[in-house]
Amino acid sequence: MADDGMLLNFELGDGPLNKQVKFKGGRWRDRLKAQRSAKHAQQNGTSSAPSRRPPTGDDDSTRPTKRQRVEDGESARHAKVPKTGDGSSWTPSHAMKTGQITSSLFTSNPAPVTAFNEQPAEETEPAKPSNAPLSEEAENFHSLGLSRRVAQHLTTKLEMKAPTAIQKNTIPQLIKEDSDAFLQAETGSGKTLAYLLPIVHRIMALSLNEDGTAKETKVHRNSGLFAIILAPTRELCKQIAVVLEKVLRCAPWLVCTTVIGGESKKSEKARIRKGVNILIATPGRLTDHLDHTKVLDVGTVRWLVLDEGDRMMEMGFEEDIRTIVGKIRADKLQKRNSEGVVLDGILPSRRVTVLCSATMKMNVQRLGEISLEDAVHITASKSEMEKDAAAGNQAAFTAPSQLKQSCIIVPAKLRLVTLVALLKSTFARRGSVMKAIIFISCADSVDFHYELLRDTEVLELPTPESSPTKAGASNHTASTVAPAAYVTSPANPRVILHKLHGSLAQPVRSSTLNAFAKCKDPAVLITTDIASRGLDVPAVDLVIEYDPAFAVPDHVHRIGRTARAGRSGKAVLFLLPGCEEGYTAILPASTPITPQLYESVLQKGLITTVNLPSGHTTPESTQKQTWTSRAEALQLHFEQRLLAPLQSSAQEDGAEETPRKSKPKGKSGSWPSKATKPKDNPLLDSARQAFRSHIRAYATHVREERVYFDITQLHLGHMAKAFGLREAPGGIGGGVSRRVHKPAAATNSASKGGQKGGKAGGMGKDDDDEVGVVDDDAARRMKEKMMMVMNASSEFNIG
């Protein structure tokens, strides 16, 4: 690595550069321009710095102005070097002592269209949690109809004293009635137990009398498959299995298992052959087993649960679900099992389908048509039901009331440093935040940010799962768990970084998630939407949507990873100034989404020096810097990290950097594109790939929300800076990946041939990373944008 110390050590004084500086790196045009500017500045006794005062957040005048081209040498010559809000001078960044060329971070940024003042944090009474368990006095599990055995097990072993509202409304219904149900309640409200407990209770009743004494015939693992639970992702299936296993400890004669892909079908078949009473599956894998696993008998199945039903539809599992529902219904319902145990009466006398979600996209109506018959709609509260009815059964959804939502409107160029500053201030105090999740739009961008923010030194970590130790790194997490650089603080000298996306191998995904969940140190998970649904990781205090979700319901699920079961939580949304600002108006929130000024975030986070990764030194002079100059230095450091190994060759041939063609990476299948072949600096390569994928992903926000996420408004040059790039790399317009859904054919057996479509990238996984729908409109906009870019010269494309 280059000696970044040199780079961070730029002058803070407001005097002009008085030495002839040799400019290195970047493109020859930029170098020439900077050389000229510096010369003029010397002659005129002024700096070649842009004239704009860096925003300090002190008053309105400090707002960044609307997007402008970078000041030319003339205007820069006449510009005064202003003082920053905190009294120090503003540092020119176009021509620095080190001779590096970069555009200023604080100039030419578009101003927010909404005028807002950051409200001082009011000492208001915290909102009453809307998804918490009810009071023990008001309700208990036994009174809902569950056996004493189950109720006691919940209280004593699982430490659940009272049901939540959705559990209170669902459990009696599913115990007493045999009708289909559509379960809808906010994130973290305990829907999993709401449908699991009545199922377990009724299956247990085949073996136990009402007073808890054993019946003559006791069902066991070979007595039949009674329930199938479908969930969209493998992680979610595993999580449901963990909860169910805990519940089944009070009925150890019953067995559940998962069939989710990502592991050998043979071993799944073997488990089914051994006997299972409750099966948890991803739709694609189950369809495959229904086709090929003869021992899988669905004649005794009484419940089919579709957890996160809308997500399954969205992921293209409609055909699989049709097949599954069709096959289960077609099989004659057995009134007795093969051992002669009477099932009817104790178990439902018809097949019951339960559909479950915190949100309902339009496609759920179709899912309802496929799977439900005269379903009852169960919500957490009466008022919700009334609200939904008033809305013409278009289910309304909200975020938990205790969840505090805020947004930061931050110009594209400042996104990366603002993210670091936010994380740094988040972990400034020990214990205030233990776990944070950062949502990013695509796998390539997750890979890049993880590589950028992790420390290069491998430290010994305490838990075996999250230990890329010197001695023996955990194979599965060696490339997905690492100590973080930049965001640590004296109070939290160790923060552990994790990354997760659908293109990672299944064992890596499982181990990484497990490592994050069990991490004893403060931890950050950088992830795609793969972690947005249903995942229940305790102690997530903060969710950062660095890239906004592709659709509002996805946003609701993402932020729902915090503030679960009555706990508190915060969610921060990054938005660009301009049309994105209007997005907050359509987001569901019990309390208003509070705006935060990015200037304050930077100021708070960069109040002290940033801990650079091992091997990078922070010069002493930076100790005295202001937050603005620290932000500039940090950005410069990132850019330099990306460029370092390539610099010498660029100098030698004086050529402009051009993206090099290479084979597609293949690993992050969601966004296939012309990848550049890693040569000298894999991080640079990763940044370019991430940038391209990010821009493509941006084009895929759902149609109704594209008014807020208009790709034609994106400044690619500015956005490139958020990836540590000094200019937008080419190759973005290499065709917008169509979002076609993978499904069974791709997932399960190549032998099926006839792809019904594969998810972008065609990785053919059950639950690969998903993005918004890429349709003709998105493709057209993308094309338009590319034309604009080709016809315009940007700040980084001076000429």
Ligand SMILES: Nc1ncnc2c1ncn2[C@@H]1O[C@H](COP(=O)(O)OP(=O)(O)OP(=O)(O)O)[C@@H](O)[C@H]1O
């Ligand atoms: N009665 C209860 N008392 C205390 N904690 C509970 C209770 N029921 C569920 N929980 C806990 O609440 C958390 C959220 O539960 P669960 O994952 O079922 O929520 P959910 O409604 O399915 O959320 P999502 O829509 O995000 O999937 C879990 O950690 C679970 O252990």
